[in-house]
Amino acid sequence: MNDRRAIADRLRTEAPVPRTSSEHPLGQLTLVRIREFIREPEALFWALFFPVLLSAGLGVAFRNRPSEVLKIATSTPPLADALRNERLLDVQQLSGSDAERALQTGQIALLAEATPDGTVVYRYDETNPEGRAARMLADDAVQRAGGRADPVRAADRLMREPGSRYIDFLIPGLVGMGIMGNSVWLLGFAITDARRRKLMKRIVATPMPRPYYLLSFLLFRMMLLVVEVGVPVSFGVLVFGVPLRGSLLILSGLCVLGSLAFSALGLLVASRARTIEAVSGLANLVMVPMWIVSGVFFSAQRFPDAVQPVIKALPLTALIDALRANMLQGAGVAQIARESGTLGVWLVVCFALALKVFRWR
Amino acid sequence: MHAPPVAALRVRNLRKSYKDVTAVDGLDLEVRTSECFGLLGPNGAGKTTTIEICEGLTQPDSGEVEVLGLRWSSDAGRLRQRLGIQLQDTQLSEKLTVLETVRLFRSFFHQGPDASTVIGQVQLDEKQHARVGALSGGQKQRLALACALVGDPDLLFLDEPTTGLDPQARRQLWDLIDQFKLAGKSIILTTHYMDEAQRLCERVAIIDHGRVIALGTPRELIASIGVRHLVEFTGHAAGELDVSTVQRIDGVRDVHSENGTVRLQVTELHRAVPALLEELGRQGVALTELRTHSATLEDVFVALTGRHLRDE
Ligand SMILES: Nc1ncnc2c1ncn2[C@@H]1O[C@H](COP(=O)(O)OP(=O)(O)O)[C@@H](O)[C@H]1O
Numbered sequence: 001m002n003d004r005r006a007i008a009d010r011l012r013t014e015a016p017v018p019r020t021s022s023e024h025p026l027g028q029l030t031l032v033r034i035r036e037f038i039r040e041p042e043a044l045f046w047a048l049f050f051p052v053l054l055s056a057g058l059g060v061a062f063r064n065r066p067s068e069v070l071k072i073a074t075s076t077p078p079l080a081d082a083l084r085n086e087r088l089l090d091v092q093q094l095s096g097s098d099a100e101r102a103l104q105t106g107q108i109a110l111l112a113e114a115t116p117d118g119t120v121v122y123r124y125d126e127t128n129p130e131g132r133a134a135r136m137l138a139d140d141a142v143q144r145a146g147g148r149a150d151p152v153r154a155a156d157r158l159m160r161e162p163g164s165r166y167i168d169f170l171i172p173g174l175v176g177m178g179i180m181g182n183s184v185w186l187l188g189f190a191i192t193d194a195r196r197r198k199l200m201k202r203i204v205a206t207p208m209p210r211p212y213y214l215l216s217f218l219l220f221r222m223m224l225l226v227v228e229v230g231v232p233v234s235f236g237v238l239v240f241g242v243p244l245r246g247s248l249l250i251l252s253g254l255c256v257l258g259s260l261a262f263s264a265l266g267l268l269v270a271s272r273a274r275t276i277e278a279v280s281g282l283a284n285l286v287m288v289p290m291w292i293v294s295g296v297f298f299s300a301q302r303f304p305d306a307v308q309p310v311i312k313a314l315p316l317t318a319l320i321d322a323l324r325a326n327m328l329q330g331a332g333v334a335q336i337a338r339e340s341g342t343l344g345v346w347l348v349v350c351f352a353l354a355l356k357v358f359r360w361r
Numbered sequence: 362m363h364a365p366p367v368a369a370l371r372v373r374n375l376r377k378s379y380k381d382v383t384a385v386d387g388l389d390l391e392v393r394t395s396e397c398f399g400l401l402g403p404n405g406a407g408k409t410t411t412i413e414i415c416e417g418l419t420q421p422d423s424g425e426v427e428v429l430g431l432r433w434s435s436d437a438g439r440l441r442q443r444l445g446i447q448l449q450d451t452q453l454s455e456k457l458t459v460l461e462t463v464r465l466f467r468s469f470f471h472q473g474p475d476a477s478t479v480i481g482q483v484q485l486d487e488k489q490h491a492r493v494g495a496l497s498g499g500q501k502q503r504l505a506l507a508c509a510l511v512g513d514p515d516l517l518f519l520d521e522p523t524t525g526l527d528p529q530a531r532r533q534l535w536d537l538i539d540q541f542k543l544a545g546k547s548i549i550l551t552t553h554y555m556d557e558a559q560r561l562c563e564r565v566a567i568i569d570h571g572r573v574i575a576l577g578t579p580r581e582l583i584a585s586i587g588v589r590h591l592v593e594f595t596g597h598a599a600g601e602l603d604v605s606t607v608q609r610i611d612g613v614r615d616v617h618s619e620n621g622t623v624r625l626q627v628t629e630l631h632r633a634v635p636a637l638l639e640e641l642g643r644q645g646v647a648l649t650e651l652r653t654h655s656a657t658l659e660d661v662f663v664a665l666t667g668r669h670l671r672d673e
């Protein structure tokens with residue numbers, strides 16, 4: 001009984017503790033966001049390492065191979081000598097049947113044969129660019145060896161320009177896609193999960209100012225942004241030499257704006273959903289079309305002109321176009337004003353709509 | 362020093378309907394300062410709806426609610442600082458630890474004990490660095506209680522605090538609630554366990570179909586049905602028993618026969634039981650089971666509604 005009294009007295013007289021910044025509700029809520037995220041290994045993987053793996057994979061698959069050497073074959077020794085004068089051809093001398101098989105299995109792009117009447121016959125697949133290129137190179141070499149003099153002198157100046165390769169195109173696309181996916185999933189899942197667990201209702205039952213709850217997500221997004229943009233961009237720059245021609249300040253501003261716009265979209269997606277299934281369905285409905293049409297992996301220009309205005313109005317198109325303009329062309333604020341405006345409109349409209357329909361329980 | 366006594370909670374003519382259900386149907390309540398008040402009723406009686414209206418989480422269709430002398434429409438901010446709330450089935454975030462969870466809730470309140478003190482009070486010290494997902498049901502309920510206590514509330518709302526817990530965990534939670542009663546806090550708790558209401562509450566309102574059908578101390582309520590004891594028996598041929606002869610036994614008030622089980626309400630056990638046994642012997646009923654118990658709040662509910670609190 002005595003210690004019960006003691007506990008009771010302690011309860012009554014407990015002095016208020018002075019507040020440090022980590023005792024501030026916004027600080028605590030943001031800490032919760034961080035903890036929940038880093039304690040979910042799958043989330044870490046998808047948000048941070050997946051873009052790196054993807055850009056590494058695609059970067060290697062679609063790399064522009066340095067001065068491509070074409071493989072061809074011939075069964076005639078003198079012809080082989082003539083062809084070997086061309087550095088861009090890798091000439092094999094094969095017997096008739098081996099050469100035949102090599103051609104059919106695609107190991108060589110072209111088979112050159114001399115007929116008894118002195119004609120050189122080129123066998124290749126004319127729908128294959130390698131075959132056509134090999135035909136031109138081989139014929140040039142054969143004609144020169146036969147004594148052809150070129151009437152016009154020509155010289156080559158070789159260019160291998162960073163900024164025009166596939167990897168240069170891809171990295172900004174992946175960054176934009178990552179910002180969209182991470183923003184929408186983070187807000188969509190966390191908010192719906194809290195609602196489903198009645199945790200949101202419980203928190204709303206405390207004196208916590210409600211804007212703090214939403215603000216904690218945005219603060220956490222800003223922290224995550226540093227990593228989720230920083231990692232794939234550094235990877236592209238360091239490993240593939242992707243250029244960063246625009247101002248880094250503008251690049252950061254763009255990422256923040258994009259992140260806010262997509263967070264607002266995520267908030268809207270999660271504003272009423274009560275189940276994870278509902279929010280996943282809605283999030284996919286919103287995001288999948290943009291993955292396809294907004295030019296992540298290939299240029300959005302490939303779609304018909306009629307739909308271009310719609311595609312350009314999408315937030316992911318705006319973000320990726322602006323990122324590419326900044327990174328690859330060094331565009332300044334003026335050149336990305338339209339895209340920034342599009343993102344701004346999405347931000348304001350989604351946020352206003354989300355707050356209007358948001359279900360706090 | 363002697364401020365006029367303010368009721369901890371005053372509710373008048375409260376109504377709330379959902380599409381086709383009337384959850385709360387003209388309910389009145391008055392909870393005094395420093396009392397533990399129970400809302401006892403079966404599932405679906407409207408307890409949660411009532412308590413969540415009082416907590417400012419649900420908007421009533423009509424009626425008045427005054428909490429600690431304040432109203433939600435004008436004093437929501439101040440009220441929130443002074444209430445401790447535990448909701449029915451809240452699942453706290455499983456990836457946070459006990460300490461992190463309590464610190465989060467602590468940060469929402471201007472004043473109150475610090476997180477580790479509250480964790481000590483609910484006897485979770487050893488678990489303070491454990492993830493919430495790894496706690497047992499009873500530990501989770503104690504954590505929920507800690508989150509309700511962390512703002513040093515003047516009024517504590519507990520919605521079914523022990524539902525789903527094993528007997529030992531329930532008793533542990535009851536002991537904790539006892540301590541907070543000693544601290545002079547007002548408590549409102551809902552339950553569908555009559556033993557819980559009887560054990561913890563100074564006064565109980567029995568709720569059914571969104572209305573208060575009885576109000577008083579557990580003792581008063583039990584006395585009100587005029588029955589002190591209940592006798593229940595089963596036996597071979599008990600179904601064919603001539604109920605009217607049993608009815609005439611001295612001290613027997615009411616007889617119910619159902620599926621071979623007979624229930625009697627009895628005022629004086631020492632006279633009724635021997636007479637009953639004699640009568641059963643005369644009618645040739647061989648007893649297989651005979652039970653007696655003192656009347657409980659459950660019996661009050663049965664007497665008022667003809668139903669049980671927990672209809673399986
Ligand atoms: N959000 C809701 N929508 C529709 N019906 C509800 C809702 N909440 C409660 N009800 C209904 O109102 C009645 C009272 O529910 P509740 O207050 O939860 O009862 P209790 O807590 O006593 O079990 C039940 O019939 C329940 O189905």
Ligand SMILES: [Mg+2]
Nearest residue numbers: 408409449521
């Ligand atoms: Mg309930």
